[in-house]
Amino acid sequence: MRNTIQKIFALGLVLLVGSTILRGQGLPIAAGPFKPADSSFKHYQYPAWFRDAKFGIWAHWGPQAVPRQGDWYARNIYIEGSDQNKYHTAHYGHPSKFGYKDIIPLWKAEKWDPEKLMELYKKAGAKYFVSMGTHHDNFFLWNSSVHRWNAVQMGPHKDVVGIWQKAAKKNGLKFGVSEHLGASYTWYQPAHGADTAGAYKGVPYDGNDPRYADLYHPKAAADDHGWLSTNPEWHREWYRSIKELVDNYHPDLLYSDSGFPFGDVGRAMLANFYNGNIACNHGQMTAVYNCKQPSQGMWVQDLERGVQDSISPYPWQTDTSIGDWFYKTGQTYKSATDIIQMLVDIVSKNGNLLINIVQTPEGDLEPDMLNTLDEIGKWTAANGEGIYGSRPWKIFGERPANASTIKAGNFNEDRVKYTAEDIRFTCNGKKLYAFLLDRPSGDIRIKSLGKSSGINMQKILSVKLLGSKETIQWQQGTDALVIKKPLNLPDWKVSGFKIDLCD
Numbered sequence: 003m004r005n006t007i008q009k010i011f012a013l014g015l016v017l018l019v020g021s022t023i024l025r026g027q028g029l030p031i032a033a034g035p036f037k038p039a040d041s042s043f044k045h046y047q048y049p050a051w052f053r054d055a056k057f058g059i060w061a062h063w064g065p066q067a068v069p070r071q072g073d074w075y076a077r078n079i080y081i082e083g084s085d086q087n088k089y090h091t092a093h094y095g096h097p098s099k100f101g102y103k104d105i106i107p108l109w110k111a112e113k114w115d116p117e118k119l120m121e122l123y124k125k126a127g128a129k130y131f132v133s134m135g136t137h138h139d140n141f142f143l144w145n146s147s148v149h150r151w152n153a154v155q156m157g158p159h160k161d162v163v164g165i166w167q168k169a170a171k172k173n174g175l176k177f178g179v180s181e182h183l184g185a186s187y188t189w190y191q192p193a194h195g196a197d198t199a200g201a202y203k204g205v206p207y208d209g210n211d212p213r214y215a216d217l218y219h220p221k222a223a224a225d226d227h228g229w230l231s232t233n234p235e236w237h238r239e240w241y242r243s244i245k246e247l248v249d250n251y252h253p254d255l256l257y258s259d260s261g262f263p264f265g266d267v268g269r270a271m272l273a274n275f276y277n278g279n280i281a282c283n284h285g286q287m288t289a290v291y292n293c294k295q296p297s298q299g300m301w302v303q304d305l306e307r308g309v310q311d312s313i314s315p316y317p318w319q320t321d322t323s324i325g326d327w328f329y330k331t332g333q334t335y336k337s338a339t340d341i342i343q344m345l346v347d348i349v350s351k352n353g354n355l356l357i358n359i360v361q362t363p364e365g366d367l368e369p370d371m372l373n374t375l376d377e378i379g380k381w382t383a384a385n386g387e388g389i390y391g392s393r394p395w396k397i398f399g400e401r402p403a404n405a406s407t408i409k410a411g412n413f414n415e416d417r418v419k420y421t422a423e424d425i426r427f428t429c430n431g432k433k434l435y436a437f438l439l440d441r442p443s444g445d446i447r448i449k450s451l452g453k454s455s456g457i458n459m460q461k462i463l464s465v466k467l468l469g470s471k472e473t474i475q476w477q478q479g480t481d482a483l484v485i486k487k488p489l490n491l492p493d494w495k496v497s498g499f500k501i502d503l504c505d
Contacts, residue, residue, distance in 0.1 A: 029241055029270045032249070034277025038269035043300035046276070048317050051176055051254070052290045052302070054391040055129035056349050057382070058356040060180070061119075061166065062327050064137055065102075065109040065157060067363040069093070072330035076102040076139035080192035080207050082199075101193065101208035103217055106141060106151070111158035114365025120169040122367075123359070126375040127382030129390065132178035132255060132356060133166040135247050138186040140217055144179075144251065148243050149216045163251055178255025178290070181244055184263040186219065187231040193218045230260055237267040248275050252282040254290060257304065257321070257356075261295040272301070292319055294412065302354075308412040309344070310351045313394045320348050322415060323358035324374065335360070335370060338377035342496045343420045346437045349389055350398040350426035377494070384469030385498040388435030392428035396457055399426035399437075400450055425450075432460075434501040435468075441495050442487055451483035451501070460503035467491075468498040 036042050066075040071086050078086035079097050087097070094100045123131060136142045142152035144163035153162045163179060170177040193209025196202070209218035219236070226232050240263070248256060256275055262268050272291055279289035291301040303318045310318065322344070325335040345355045359371055367375075382389065402423040408414055420439035425448060428435045436448055450457045465476040467488055475486035483501075491497060 029238070029267065030245070031270055031274045032277040032281060034273075034280050036273040036276040038266060038273040040269070040300065043269075043272065043276075044298075046300055047287060048302070049254075049288050049290060051288060052130075052354065053317055053393075055176065056354050056389050056392070057128050057345060058130040058132060058178070058354060059123045059126070059128040060132040060134075060321065060323075060356050060358040061361060062134055062137075062180070062323060062358040063361045063365075064134055064139065064143060064153075064328075065106045065141055066137065066139055067329040067361065068105050068108045070329050070331045070363065072333070073327040074138070075328065076105070076137075077189055077192055080195060080209065082195075082197050096202050096205075097193075097207045098196070098202055098205045099208070101214075102139065103208060103214050106156050109157040109363060111160065111162075111363075111365040113362070114158070116165050116169040117172065119361075119367070120166075120173045120175065122372070122375055124173045124175060126379040127386060127389075128175060130176035130178060130255065130356075131166065131170045132180055132257060133163050135163060135179040135181045135183075136186075136243070137182045138189040138259075140183065140186045140190065140219065142243070142247075144247055146243070146246060148246055151217045163247070167251060167253070176254040176288070177251075178257060179247060179251065179253045180257040180259065181247065182259040183243055184231075184240055184258060184260050185229050187233065187236045187240075188222055188227055188229065190218050191222050191227070194221045230263055234267075237264040240264065241267050241271055244271055245274055249278055252279060254279070254288045255292065256289070257292040258294075260293060262293050262301075292321070304356075305410070306412045307416075308410070308414045309348055309408075309418060310353060310410040311408060312351065312410070313398050314352045317352055317354070319354045319356055320344065320415075321356045321358075323360065324371070325360045327358060327360075329360055329362050333360075335374065338374045338381070339495045341374070341378060342381050342494065343439050344415065345389065346426045346428075346439065346496060347399075347418075347420070347424075349392060350394060350428055350437075352394045381469075381494045381496065384492065385437075385496075387430070387433075388428050388437065388468060388498050388500065392430045392435065395427035395429045395434060397427065397450060399424065400448065432503050434458075434503055436499045436501060438497045438499075439495075441491060441497070445487050446485040446499075447482040448485070449482045452479055452481040454480045455482075458503070460505060463502040463504055465502075466500045468500055469494075474499070 071089055075086050078084045079090040081087055145154045145161045146152040167177045193207050196204050196206050276289050280287050292304040294304050297303045297316050299316055305320050307322045325333045348355050408417050422440040422442045424439040426437045462478050465474045467474050469492045472488050477484050
């Protein structure tokens with residue numbers, strides 16, 4: 003009888019704190035309409051803010067920037083013979099003595115001015131901002147009680163996530179966090195190795211030291227080597243960490259660097275995130291979850307450095323970087339034109355662009371980053387009416403007759419080359435926008451708007467060049483809308499035309 007009373011009392015406590023327990027997993031989930039099941043997630047509604055925002059900026063930033071050697075430094079220093087392994091050994095010492103744990107205290111972020119950067123990002127046209135929460139290095143950028151390897155206890159001794167969030171809210175930007183923790187359990191396994199040759203042959207790397215198992219994770223089972231671990235204990239550990247992140251900060255967006263993670267544990271995470279967001283926003287749903295898997299309407303699919311080849315029935319997102327993911331000395335960057343072309347193409351297909359602006363380890367931006375942001379800002383100020391709040395038109399656009407076919411997917415952005423014959427459409431009510439993705443050499447022909455095209459059945463009332471006061475000469479012929487090349491095109495290469503239609 004006493005056991006029964008205790009169970010009832012315990013259940014009552016759970017209900018009082020507004021959470022439920024996932025059957026069979028023992029995972030607490032915030033109370034709300036979403037249950038940890040696909041059938042429940044089918045009721046998800048995409049928030050208007052995300053559909054309208056179109057453009058976000060990401061701070062993919064943390065201790066791995068310190069050596070100025072680019073992405074995956076925390077793993078690659080344990081890959082014998084890799085460039086980063088050679089660099090690390092030459093500049094810091096052998097990873098059996100000086101490992102990634104010793105890089106972390108060197109990250110001071112002494113030039114980081116989050117409010118100034120957020121003002122720049124807002125001026126560039128970003129409508130949401132995403133902070134790194136944790137990369138595969140298992141270092142948390144928030145004030146965490148899960149383990150000591152976080153930015154409040156180490157490195158800059160600052161709540162990076164919380165400070166970014168405050169700056170984003172001050173500037174009216176929606177706020178998101180990214181988590182790459184799910185892959186860290188297998189990603190970090192080389193830290194448990196040792197050199198196979200040379201002076202340090204057989205000497206264990208520092209990842210073998212049990213004093214640092216809370217950073218490098220314990221050694222995985224021999225058959226556990228996929229992107230996402232199969233270890234149920236690690237699944238639950240991941241859940242506790244990500245639950246702390248979303249429960250403490252209530253971001254509008256959460257990004258996972260993987261497909262949908264860890265089965266039912268992932269479903270518990272998503273239900274907790276969605277329900278917690280609703281409660282935090284007094285019944286209004288603002289939550290967006292990104293992962294690299296088709297959504298079927300349950301979340302927002304993310305394509306890394308990739309684009310779609312057609313209009314998606316569901317909102318989606320491209321995540322990419324202006325250069326390497328972490329700071330790298332001498333790296334080349336995308337130009338403002340590259341970014342604008344991607345943005346327009348993505349928006350025409352019902353997507354958003356989230357781009358990482360590379361920060362130095364100190365936390366500031368190099369002059370070329372500032373110049374690029376300024377160019378993007380000038381373009382969005384003039385052309386934003388065709389981007390923000392827009393929706394796809396009947397077709398996403400027109401492509402040159404000889405353009406190569408590139409299928410939707412990740413890591414295809416480098417294969418896409420845009421020309422003046424690439425036209426992309428967006429619409430907002432009766433206003434249609436046609437964007438030329440490069441400077442025209444002569445008159446502009448838009449075949450989809452010809453009288454006999456069978457695509458547009460509405461009358462064209464006027465054509466205007468965004469960012470220009472010049473009167474545009476145009477004529478709708480049978481086979482195309484012909485726009486005479488403007489005498490004075492704007493400074494940017496991607497031109498936008500507003501086309502007023504009526505029934």
